[in-house]
Amino acid sequence: MRSISSFITVLSFLPLLCHSFSPENPTDRRLLVLLDDFSLKSSHSIFFHSLQSRGFELDFKLADDPKLTLQRYGQYLYDGLILFSPNTDSFGGSLNLGAVLDFVDSGHDLIVAADLSASDLIRNIGTELGVDFDEDPSAVVIDHTSYAVSETEGDHTLIASDDFIQSDVILGQTKIEAPILFKGIAHSLNAANSLVLKVLSASPSAYSSNPSSKSSQPPSLTGSTVSLVSVLQARNNARIMISGSLDMFSNRFFVSAVQKAGSTNIYKKSGNQQFVSELSKWVFHERGHLKVVNLGHHKVGEVDEPAMYRIKDDLDFSVEIYEWSGNSWEPYVANDVQVQFYMMSPYVLKTLATNQKGLYSTSFKVPDVYGVFQFKVEYHRLGYTSLSLSKQIPVRPFRHNEYDRFITTAFPYYGASFTTVAGFFIFSFIFLYNK
Structure with missing residues (x-):
């Protein structure tokens, strides 16, 4: 005991x-x-x-x-x-x-x-x-x-x-x-x-x-x-x-x-x-020290972040960047922050616009290539801490029922098909009933 x-x-x-x-x-x-x-x-x-x-x-x-x-x-x-x-x-x-x-x-x-x-x-x-x-x-x-x-x-x-x-x-x-x-x-x-x-x-x-x-x-x-x-x-x-x-x-x-x-x-x-x-x-990082928060993205017109995108979707991307002033975090203002939509190489490279309050954002269309992409922000500027962050997102192709029924650029092919059918019908009629 x-x-x-x-x-x-x-x-x-x-x-x-x-x-x-x-x-x-x-x-x-x-x-x-x-x-x-x-x-x-x-x-x-x-x-x-x-x-x-x-x-x-x-x-x-x-x-x-x-x-x-x-x-x-x-x-x-x-x-x-x-x-x-x-x-x-x-x-x-x-x-x-x-x-x-x-x-x-x-x-x-x-x-x-x-x-x-x-x-x-x-x-x-x-x-x-x-x-x-x-x-x-x-x-x-x-x-x-x-x-x-x-x-x-x-x-x-x-x-x-x-x-x-x-x-x-x-x-x-x-x-x-x-x-x-x-x-x-x-x-x-x-x-x-x-x-x-x-x-x-x-x-x-x-x-x-x-x-x-x-x-x-x-x-x-x-x-x-x-x-x-x-x-x-x-x-x-x-x-x-x-x-x-x-x-x-x-x-x-x-x-x-x-x-x-x-x-x-x-x-x-x-x-x-x-x-x-x-x-x-x-x-000692009292000046020139940056941090990134709230990296987000979503489809245009929506609010929630999707699990994946479809090719040719329109999306909004945003990120917040702040600088340490020695006492508090203040909005960082610059015009050279960029985002890459990256898979093996950047398919999209956009310069982010800022609202002067730390928020950087842009909009772009998902490329017509499916696979696993990354949103990448890499920022290197003399005297400032380097920023390097990424977020992964898959991109899928159209499903079988999501394609357009008639494609404008395919009208010549549609016309050729109907012309062939009509020609075959006329030829068959003449061949069968003409002595």
Whole structure:
């Protein structure tokens, strides 16, 4: 009896235990921030506070913490990962290169910041994500025409760049006026990866080299091939930001005045804070995130969705698309959303009309081909999450009693048949009764 009562007592605590060890709710928007040193919490506090003010919960840990883990009981504990640990040769706990890539493959977001002392681990992460850092570990970005003017001329490794990607959805609609201060290493985009984009580029006069030594070989990265900050949106809509500078996120660069060489404009504050804040909004899906609801179709004049269509039926198709504004879902308005009526290849391709309130619709006639078709909506636009959805529907031919009794185009054949009958009758009459 005592064992039975003990078993019942344990069972009574199971719901509580399951609740206590359940993974975090993904709507909590938890971010894991890995640091080389906890001093980065204060030196980069403006950036971290901007994330917290937008509702993110930050979990700061050292990159070599032996208890590091991204998931528990098969569920991920975080929605995003920030790697501000360029010096780390290996992560602690169960975290490694493969775990980071699996985290991205599962649809989660990532920010990677490197600097001159970037380890092979950080460089390998960049390589797996579609960018290649300069192989020379002592090389930094140098620009003798687009550097930031300072009291000491220096070696022109403090770059003032204003070559941004032209995309409001990625960088926001408010134009960044002041140049971005950048001091770090260069990377290039892997030509085999079509998903990675330059967000902040170096000027044509920039190159990657060691400023303290003379090299007999030309720089491997020069001009337009040098990328300072790049982003990637994977096919599963995970978003990644890769920066060659950790200082770019620092309070010092956020509040520093900046003057670009060759310009008379002096800005009291660099554009770093606006640039990083707006770009992080895109990375963490606060902007440019779409969803599709209420995909439907029915015959013209009806309301209910049929189990199948007949060839040459007239049908109405509709779908609703909304965009996340950071606080709520708002109607997404565009004029380039299309639907395909697809079987092996698209038989119908129609651009959807919108009512400016999120509803997209069109009408068309089912083609004169029967089989199993799909309504397919595939939408790919720079900066927005990709939409790919389909709905299957069979199309049948006419039944035997659904064909028209007389077809207009067949009148010549009808006439030929009756003429043949009449001719045969006249011939038979003459043959039988004419002597």
